[in-house]
Amino acid sequence: MPTTDPHAPILLSPPHLTGEERAFVDEAFRTNWIAPLGPNVDGFEREMCGALGTGLHACATCSGTAAIHLGLILLGVQPGDLVLCSSFTFVASANPIRQLGAEPVFIDSEPESWNMSPAALERALTTLAREGRTPRACITVDLYGQGCDYAAIAPLCARHGVPILEDAAEALGAHAHGLPCGTFGDIAAFSFNGNKIITTSGGGMLVARSAAHAERARFLATQAREPAPHYEHATAGFNYRLSNLCAGVGRGQLRTLAARVARRRAIFAQYDATIGRLPGVTGMPEPSWSRSTRWLSAFTVDPRTAGCTRDQLLAALATERIEARPTWKPMHAQPLFAGTRMFAHDPARPPVCEQLFAEGICLPSGSGMRDAELARVIDCTHRALAGTRTRTHATA
């Protein structure tokens, strides 16, 4: 029920149900198909492939992380291998690398898209080649609803024989170079966690160009049961499949994807036209080849000109019960990955993603956010920035 409390919390990206989910979930109850697998899982896989274009195959999973884990296994990642990965991302992109006994090599962002820097990637590939090493895979991350510059990245990986695992967890509905995100990798992973553009409460999807990959993913995700009348196992599998009930929620959510993208883009446009015009405040850039979903509206706050640090702005929003978050802390700067290698966009300068982390903020972006809530966020941000500036001048 919509609340009228003008001080009610505004969340970063809460689940947004539209009612379309109900029929699919009711059908699962009516047919007692509450177990994992079932017609909603098949339907959800089919409809996701349909939304992404032709020639794709899918395996619905219990999380996006599970899809990334399976994807790395399908690409043959073994203990001791190197796996390239965007540094500026959520930890779930990189955790499965270590869990397979492989070592991540992190790649910086480019300023143009905030995503994997083709220049840093090229330097990593040639440096490693000189050392006689070919990475087993490259995990590209389509951050905050925006694809990577695949026109540059894909040929580089192809030249070095490195397959791409596209972490499109945040980018369902986005396009890069005219093609949907999730279609650039040999394998792609989506997430339907509660905060993503569509949700199944928890869930994910592995999408592959090869039918054999998708089939192998389904096999591994259901405990790797060999075809036999009894329980026969030759491989260690996982319990990674999505439930029929959750898949029903996903089918309903997917039907409204276009409206969700439009709303998130409109929210970003509102922020950009208001607080994006304040000195020192800059929206995440959208290159001409990109059509971002603006899954999260991300901005940088330059303390030298904004008169306020990112953290001061976060604190001001928190006092008004508005949930905002810093942008992702780069993986190469995490204690978890201390000592790992990282290739910077420009080796003569500090990594781009370190600055994006120091100054970056994600503002409430949910597709269910009402105009009055959006106005409250904009107003509070305005007051925080203007207020700090006035105080700074007053004491100067």
Ligand SMILES: *Cc1c(COP(=O)(O)O)cnc(C)c1O
């Ligand atoms: C959400 C997310 C994941 C993980 O998805 P889960 O479904 O939560 O396991 C992976 N990578 C990125 C970039 C994400 O944002």
